[in-house]
Amino acid sequence: MDIEDLAERILAGERRALARAITLVESGRADHRAQARALIERLHGHENVALRVGLSGTPGVGKSTFIEAFGMMLTAQGLKVAVLAVDPSSARSGGSILGDKTRMERLSRDRNAFIRPSPSQSHLGGVARRTREAIDLCEAAGFDVILIETVGVGQSETVVAEMSDLFLLLLAPAGGDELQGVKRGIMETADIILINKADGDLKATATRTCADYAGALRLLRKRAQDPEGFPKALTVSAVEENGLDRAWDEMTALSDWRRETGHFEARRAAQARYWFEAEVREGLLARLRREPVKGAMAALAHQVEDGEISAAAAAEELLETYLGEVPQV
Known part of the structure; x- marks a missing residue:
């Protein structure tokens, strides 16, 4: 997909290009997500x-x-x-x-x-x-x-x-x-x-x-x-x-x-930060759905089901193994 061409057509107000772009950003495929990020970045800063x-x-x-x-x-x-x-x-x-x-x-x-x-x-x-x-x-x-x-x-x-x-x-x-x-x-x-x-x-x-x-x-x-x-x-x-x-x-x-009072721009800025943090959280959750974390999580889940380990202890073990030391909260 030619991201540059798609971006130009969107900026020109072409509906078909807009519909295609929304389909792209809604896709969960890794290659589509990479293209969607490139498209959003290309359009960033429009007037x-x-x-x-x-x-x-x-x-x-x-x-x-x-x-x-x-x-x-x-x-x-x-x-x-x-x-x-x-x-x-x-x-x-x-x-x-x-x-x-x-x-x-x-x-x-x-x-x-x-x-x-x-x-x-x-x-x-x-x-x-x-x-x-x-x-x-x-x-x-x-x-x-x-x-x-x-x-x-x-x-x-x-x-x-x-x-x-x-x-x-x-x-x-x-x-x-x-x-x-x-x-x-x-x-x-x-x-x-x-x-x-x-x-x-x-x-x-x-x-x-x-x-x-x-x-x-x-x-x-x-x-x-x-x-x-x-x-x-x-x-x-x-x-x-x-x-x-x-x-x-x-x-x-x-x-x-x-x-006029600056609340509009301040709200948009706060929203941008909110969604940055949301993307980080979503990225961490996505790692749990991939190997080897996915397999380790399934194995620990079976141990929790059988009563061999508590849910809290299993979660801490998984996080320490794949994310390093987990701070106590």
Whole structure:
């Protein structure tokens, strides 16, 4: 593969080249990973700076419907929108339906939009490990807004936040009960909470739910990266396309404030360090899956199963053998 040619085509905004490059960065083959690293390095330092927006919410809350309506509104304004939709993978077969592009039929036909569904595989929070590299590729291709849709809610918010400039949480009216276990973590991470389905019989319920969350947000400790009034809760209707323009106005206002105050660049720098450390951890784990460590680990696992050695002692023995002396923590 001619990496230089592929990079030039991506910088020129060629969709086919972008799709091919994302396939390359998602591959787990060693030769493909080497090519992907070379491509990312070649594109490093491009001038375009997109607004990266992470979006999460419980299944059935209407994430795909919202993204399509929101994306259509942005493309109508002349903006180029990329959607990276992470689809849940089966724990048994490892397969994914990858149906997000089918759900977003209108947006998928828009010439100013690019939709790429990816399998979550086994990664935390349903965020594919190479999604951040796909974000870099879309940004290099000249897209103005990149939407990252993730699977479900929970601990994944930390991972999503480390990929995006803004993090949105989409909720359904009266959907608080199912979120009790993760509510505080979500509230501390979200920049804007959107109560979807604020239409028809649910409009009044959505308004009450929005007021509840707005009150809860005011109780949280103020974050340095937020201007007065943020984070905030809003109501939207993806079906009727109501409230989308206000939501976008709030997003741009928050983004502009962070750029003017230096928080935008500082956040990107912190994210770069976060992913460097994540790559180091992933590299160490990858070594455990290769020989001779793989065989030694299997042998020690059998001893642990038979009760011949404790799990902690076996782990320390393995790490000392292949990584040197392990410091006590």
